[in-house]
Amino acid sequence: MRHVILRWPRNVAVLACVLAITATQALATDEPVIRITAKKFEYSLRTLTLKRGVPVVFELTAVDRAHGFNLPDFGVRSELLPGKLTRIRFTPDKTGEFVFFCDVFCGDGHEEMSGVLIVQD
Amino acid sequence: MDNKIDRRQFLKLTGLGGVVFASGLSGWANAAKKTGQDEFHFVQLSDTHWGFNGAKANPDAANTLKKAVAAVNALEQAPDFVVFTGDLTHTTDDPKLRRARMAEFRDIVGKLKVKEVRFMPGEHDAALDRGEAYQEFFGKLNYTFDHKGVHFIVLDNVSDPGASLGAAQLEWLKQDLKQMRRDAPIVVLTHRPLFDLYPQWDWATRDGAAAIALLMPYKNVTVFYGHIHQEHHHQTGHITHHAAQSLIFPLPAAGSVPKRGPVPWDANQPYKGIGFRSVEADVKRIDYKIAELPVPKG
Numbered sequence: 001m002r003h004v005i006l007r008w009p010r011n012v013a014v015l016a017c018v019l020a021i022t023a024t025q026a027l028a029t030d031e032p033v034i035r036i037t038a039k040k041f042e043y044s045l046r047t048l049t050l051k052r053g054v055p056v057v058f059e060l061t062a063v064d065r066a067h068g069f070n071l072p073d074f075g076v077r078s079e080l081l082p083g084k085l086t087r088i089r090f091t092p093d094k095t096g097e098f099v100f101f102c103d104v105f106c107g108d109g110h111e112e113m114s115g116v117l118i119v120q121d
Numbered sequence: 122m123d124n125k126i127d128r129r130q131f132l133k134l135t136g137l138g139g140v141v142f143a144s145g146l147s148g149w150a151n152a153a154k155k156t157g158q159d160e161f162h163f164v165q166l167s168d169t170h171w172g173f174n175g176a177k178a179n180p181d182a183a184n185t186l187k188k189a190v191a192a193v194n195a196l197e198q199a200p201d202f203v204v205f206t207g208d209l210t211h212t213t214d215d216p217k218l219r220r221a222r223m224a225e226f227r228d229i230v231g232k233l234k235v236k237e238v239r240f241m242p243g244e245h246d247a248a249l250d251r252g253e254a255y256q257e258f259f260g261k262l263n264y265t266f267d268h269k270g271v272h273f274i275v276l277d278n279v280s281d282p283g284a285s286l287g288a289a290q291l292e293w294l295k296q297d298l299k300q301m302r303r304d305a306p307i308v309v310l311t312h313r314p315l316f317d318l319y320p321q322w323d324w325a326t327r328d329g330a331a332a333i334a335l336l337m338p339y340k341n342v343t344v345f346y347g348h349i350h351q352e353h354h355h356q357t358g359h360i361t362h363h364a365a366q367s368l369i370f371p372l373p374a375a376g377s378v379p380k381r382g383p384v385p386w387d388a389n390q391p392y393k394g395i396g397f398r399s400v401e402a403d404v405k406r407i408d409y410k411i412a413e414l415p416v417p418k419g
Contacts, residue, residue, distance in 0.1 A: 105248035
């Protein structure tokens with residue numbers, strides 16, 4: 001399973017079994033950047049672990065067509081367009097496991113396009 | 122406030138919703154016998170997903186819609202009309218195949234022995250081409266019609282792949298409602314829930330709250346929809362929302378499993394969770410008697 005754990009207080013600590021996702025210093029701040037690509041019918045990570053209260057920046061890109069990124073438990077959503085980088089600053093304020101999913105219908109398999117955010121203390 | 126209500130609770134709320142349930146064919150046969158000027162009944166079929174291929178979910182997918190058509194035709198009394206609340210066909214990226222599925226679907230449901238059949242799209246029909254193919258076969262994406270004093274409003278919350286009604290349609294709804302008395306019986310037909318049933322599974326309409334706000338001043342509004350592949354009843358204020366079963370496979374209850382996906386076919390109980398709905402409307406009392414009917418196994 002694709003799984004990224006972002007440890008704190010180290011700025012960038014990524015345990016990645018795969019991928020197009022990396023955590024690096026954001027350009028203008030100390031906040032780690034979580035890069036996620038979206039394509040039919042998956043994100044480049046299926047599980048992501050963050051620390052409560054620790055801000056990160058999502059950098060989201062669609063590869064093949066329009067997709068969505070919706071994290072409803074935190075009121076976070078964005079439409080992802082090919083060739084356009086979308087940045088979302090995000091600070092998880094509660095612990096638990098939360099679903100993120102594509103909310104722009106993208107074809108047969110759209111319903112499978114989701115992942116899990118784990119927020120820990 | 123959590124407005125989720127189960128079937129037993131809902132039975133107690135008939136004074137609020139004006140709805141009475143009947144279960145099974147015998148219940149419906151009794152309910153459907155009386156029809157007069159102020160009474161009528163219609164059948165709701167939903168989420169037929171013609172073209173779906175997945176033996177684990179439904180090994181009889183090629184016959185399920187045909188059996189449902191036969192079951193409707195076998196009702197003791199023919200309904201005034203039949204309405205399909207979306208996902209008539211299963212999605213495909215191939216525009217030719219999409220149209221072929223729509224043509225096959227239209228041929229099959231053309232065998233319904235009813236005076237009138239109403240359609241609306243689901244996201245599987247319309248989201249990939251913003252309803253282009255759907256409109257070629259089935260007409261407008263949103264429209265109204267009246268039947269024996271009840272005003273029906275068909276809303277399209279699927280041709281936008283982001284599941285919005287959109288500002289133009291909301292304005293259209295507002296203008297349509299302006300013509301209505303505040304106590305007029307109004308039925309809204311749509312595919313996705315207008316309220317946030319379970320956003321974690323995308324069981325919502327992004328701007329559904331705006332539609333509900335427009336409907337809220339009207340005293341007698343009932344919504345029938347599909348999308349979630351199971352019977353479900355809910356109230357937003359005095360407005361009742363009734364989701365129908367699918368005619369291809371059931372989905373689990375919201376949040377009951379980690380991932381949304383078809384409930385596997387049970388060979389010991391074939392067609393469990395698959396069915397359709399009859400609704401008897403008493404226009405004077407503004408009552409809707411709902412009966413959930415099975416698809417014959419044979």
